[in-house]
Amino acid sequence: MKRSAFFWHMVLSSVIRRRARLLTALLAVGIGAAMLYGLAVLSYDVPKQMGREFRSYGANLIVAGDMKDDAIYLKILHLAPKDALVGAARMKLLPSRLREHPVTLTAADFDELRKTSPYWDVKGEYPAGDDEMLLGRSLASAFNLASGDRATLVGADGSEREFRISGIVQTGGREDELVFVRLQENSGYDIIECSLSLDLAGLERLAGEIRGLDPRLSPHIVKRLASSEAKVLGRLRYLVWIVSLVAAALTMVSVSTTMMASVAERRKEIGLRKALGASGRHVMTEFMAEAALLGLLGGALGVGAGQALAHYVSMSVFARGAGFQPVFALATVLAAVLVTIVACIRPVRRAAAVDPAVVLRGE
Amino acid sequence: MLFRMVKKSILNQKERMLIIALTVALGVSLITALLDVMLDIGDRMNRELKVYGANILVTPRGATLLKSWYRIGDEGEDGGNEEIFAASDAKGPQEPASTDERSASGGPAGGDGSKDRADPGMYLKESELGRIKTIFWAFNIVDFAPYLKSRVASEDGTPLTFVGTWFRHRLVLPTMEEVDTGMVSLKSWWQLEGAWPEAGDQVALGRALAGRLGLAPGSALTLDGRRFAVSGVFEAGGPEDGWIYGELDALQELKGLEDALDSVEISALTTPDNELSRRAAEDPSSLSVKEMETWYCTAYASSICYQLEEVLSGAMARPVRQVAAAEGAILEKTKLLMVLVTVLTAASSALGISNLVTAGVIERSAEIALMKAIGAHGRQVAIPVIASILVSALAGTAVGYGLGVWFASVIGKTVFNAVIEPQLAVIPAVLALVALICLTGSIGAIRMLLSLQPAQVLHGGRQ
Structure with a gap:
């Protein structure tokens, strides 16, 4: 293999590896945000749509x-x-x-x-x-x-x-x-x-x-319908909320573990930066900013995917689309940014606290 | 040095594996919880929908048309039609062919309780009610209540409608089992002031009637020459608000109609109708033997009706479509919703896990490339990597399954106030899913790494 070709292979593989890592993190945040937003929209929409279904009980x-x-x-x-x-x-x-x-x-x-x-x-x-x-x-x-x-x-x-x-x-x-x-x-x-x-x-x-x-x-x-509907619909609303809550919480935890993993893998990079003279604080800020950007991008992508998800579910169950909820969208992006940042804090701090020489020497 | 390297590598791997196990555990717990809830949701919602009251009405075959003119058993689905009901009730005494008149034959005029046994085709038998709990789908019968409706005369001779029923009744079955059933659980939307009658000499009055007669819980009234204490006043929001409800035995005794009933309301857990059940409801004899078996052994409203007709002599059982059809529609929507939410959640969990596994393998690229550089084959490289991932995923699955069952029980407790039983079928499904996710996640990544030259990877790994 020629030297120049070899060089390009090196560059390419580095980019692939870097991109793979970035994609991993982005995908994790995006999936989490999609679940969060999609479930929030469904929890908000389903009881209303179900209310209409209950009209099949008659006048x-x-x-x-x-x-x-x-x-x-x-x-x-x-x-x-x-x-x-x-x-x-x-x-x-x-x-x-x-x-x-x-x-x-x-x-x-x-x-x-x-x-x-x-x-x-x-x-x-x-x-x-x-x-x-x-x-x-x-x-x-x-x-x-x-x-x-x-x-x-x-x-x-x-x-x-x-x-x-x-x-x-x-x-x-x-x-x-x-x-x-x-x-x-x-x-x-x-x-x-x-x-x-x-x-x-x-x-x-x-x-x-x-x-x-x-x-x-x-x-x-018609008391029988009105009061029974309130009872059943209440249960249903509760069910959707609890299921969404559990799902969203677990997804967020899982997003943060993925983030932790991806930051922990970059210990050497952190060590190298410190060895080159960056302060712990500096490294921290840089990583937080990167995490925030990742959260923002992943959150925005997730809201899009979540909207499609909620729309699909609503369409197949109720034959009626789910509307866009700006408040939920904003909250989802904020949550995504928050979760990514929080997930990064511990591993970055840990990596930054260690002597660069030790980090760099360790395989 | 070598020892230190190995030890460190294991430690590093441990951390990575721990994170994979943790993510798998979270994903599995979510999938398990949702699958358990999804598999149980039909049954749970079906029970919730029982608040709408009976979905099957049994009437005597011989008297259906005549009796239904007075809408017995039609517990006022349309509250607003009470004027019309009231009008037809008022017409009652003048209607010669009426069952009310028949059953009241010894009533308003004489009240002597002459034991004129009514035409057997006009009534159902109270003594046969226990058989309801012996049909194929007995387990699906949630509640039932018998009714006997008749006219009684108040002190000043005004005819009033008296309905005899079971409020809360303990029934001893032929199998010596005991069942508690009655009207109280069927009419969850009735508002009661006071208490339901507990003895034969107590009655409950509809609000409209109580208002008209100026009675309240605690007062007394005379019906057909017998004194009754008013134990409660109820508001049903239908024609029942103008009626008197008392114990079935008391009315049978008063009218000399031992063992007689003129309708039974049954609340059953049913499977939503499909093409087969509709065809069967039309004419059960049109089905082939195999179809008949499927239909009979599925809890369709129509097959439960068929089975009820088999055990109750001279009975005609019909699904109350207003309740049965709506129930079916809502159940199907709820089930579909849960299935979609579960599938999508499972898919995103799977994606998350496979994402992490892929990342985990890629992070080990240096190690894999090194192995390859010292002459290992693709399979030799892949097997230890995949095996270590599978082992940690398995550990995560075990923890996650336990967690998921717990989540499902929490959901069941808080939402339905009932236990959601873990379904055994979920275990192999989850195991297969996890194995599939980990294999596709890691094999894809390993293949990608193996296709690169070891030197490139090793160089890149240094960053």
């Missing part, structure tokens, strides 16, 4: 009253916080008879109903036209009716109307014994089922505001 605020037109409905929609409103379905209940058996005919707003009651199991279709109806499963089996059949409903005033059964609804609850048809525009309604991702206090406040609109309206909070 949690029911407004009852004799409402003639859509004015009240629109006012209530306006009152409800926009990002919390999952759906609000208007309903009108009409006592009727099906084959001489008393049934409750419910005229409902199906588009909204599908949002407020996602747990409905409909075999067939939701009614598309005004002459179609959705039949509860118990009624269907009692009268031996199926999708596609026709049935006549007799209203309270004796009026008869024939409907085609577009589907059979099954919930295992009250709906199994009801008949549903489409709500006519401007025909009035007496119930609004609202599904809101709000806690009990938020629901109570909204209920108060609705009562303030018109004293004849009676808003009811």
